[in-house]
Amino acid sequence: MAEMTKGYDAVCETRLPAEFLAPETAIHKMKRYETQRTSPGLFHSAWCHAEMGLNQRIDINNDGREFYFETTQMLTGLVIEREISDRDTLLGALILSSYVPLFKKRALNQEISSDDCVGIYNSLGGALRYLRPLSIDEPPQWRMTEVSVLALSARTHQPSLLLYPTSPREEHSDNFAVNHDSYFYNNGDKIPIQQKLIYTDKTYADWITVLTLQPLIDKGLRSTNKRVAKYPLADKVNYLLSLIISETNGWQLSMNEQKFLNFMSEAVAAHRMVKTDDTKTEINMAA
Numbered sequence: 112m113a114e115m116t117k118g119y120d121a122v123c124e125t126r127l128p129a130e131f132l133a134p135e136t137a138i139h140k141m142k143r144y145e146t147q148r149t150s151p152g153l154f155h156s157a158w159c160h161a162e163m164g165l166n167q168r169i170d171i172n173n174d175g176r177e178f179y180f181e182t183t184q185m186l187t188g189l190v191i192e193r194e195i196s197d198r199d200t201l202l203g204a205l206i207l208s209s210y211v212p213l214f215k216k217r218a219l220n221q222e223i224s225s226d227d228c229v230g231i232y233n234s235l236g237g238a239l240r241y242l243r244p245l246s247i248d249e250p251p252q253w254r255m256t257e258v259s260v261l262a263l264s265a266r267t268h269q270p271s272l273l274l275y276p277t278s279p280r281e282e283h284s285d286n287f288a289v290n291h292d293s294y295f296y297n298n299g300d301k302i303p304i305q306q307k308l309i310y311t312d313k314t315y316a317d318w319i320t321v322l323t324l325q326p327l328i329d330k331g332l333r334s335t336n337k338r339v340a341k342y343p344l345a346d347k348v349n350y351l352l353s354l355i356i357s358e359t360n361g362w363q364l365s366m367n368e369q370k371f372l373n374f375m376s377e378a379v380a381a382h383r384m385v386k387t388d389d390t391k392t393e394i395n396m397a398a
Contacts, residue, residue: 130168140162151200239355334370
């Protein structure tokens with residue numbers, strides 16, 4: 112509508128899942144990036160094609176949707192194969208590639224199963240291991256911390272508790288108050304999550320749930336009788352990453368390590384309950 116301000120349009124666009132994005136917006140964004148040849152440009156183009164495949168307001172048959180998702184995988188493959196891709200873009204491409212099968216299921220109205228969640232968990236663990244061998248003791252990149260939250264949600268093996276990664280459209284709008292890093296999605300219901308490593312004074316829109324990781328890690332470590340005060344935050348995050356990598360690689364974890372991961376998965380999943388009436392949903396840990 113002509114009377115809408117640019118800011119209001121941006122808020123609406125950022126809030127919408129790809130399924131309901133205005134066709135002209137989806138097409139414009141795809142055309143904007145389709146000639147890009149840099150790694151970040153290819154990554155943006157891959158996301159634009161994924162959102163085209165998801166869009167239910169555009170009249171596309173199933174073959175057409177398949178084409179968009181195949182193009183998404185082709186573009187993420189180009190990013191992954193490039194030696195010049197920076198680590199953030201590379202990890203973003205690995206994440207998107209992991210979720211394409213689920214986006215395809217969403218687009219085709221197919222049921223997402225617990226096996227799909229297992230596949231996502233293993234794929235994200237593989238992405239973390241690809242970029243972070245267990246011998247590395249440097250501070251973790253924030254992007255990897257974001258991936259750990261996605262992985263922990265997939266670890267519940269429950270599709271309704273699965274977090275999806277956001278596109279650049281949802282994550283990097285001009286209005287920071289509506290930006291979010293991930294979201295729960297079920298039958299058109301989108302619950303956006305803004306992920307933070309430590310507490311922030313920033314204020315976000317009331318429809319966004321803020322997930323702060325540090326207190327969750329500290330509580331999880333206390334639940335396994337680990338003394339946490341003496342450990343730097345980077346070491347705590349690296350501990351979480353190493354357990355996800357180990358478990359998805361099939362290595363045996365101790366009882367306390369399993370207990371810690373179970374706590375973390377339940378804590379992440381609980382953020383879905385904040386915005387729904389389904390507060391009594393039982394989280395059954397399959398791991």
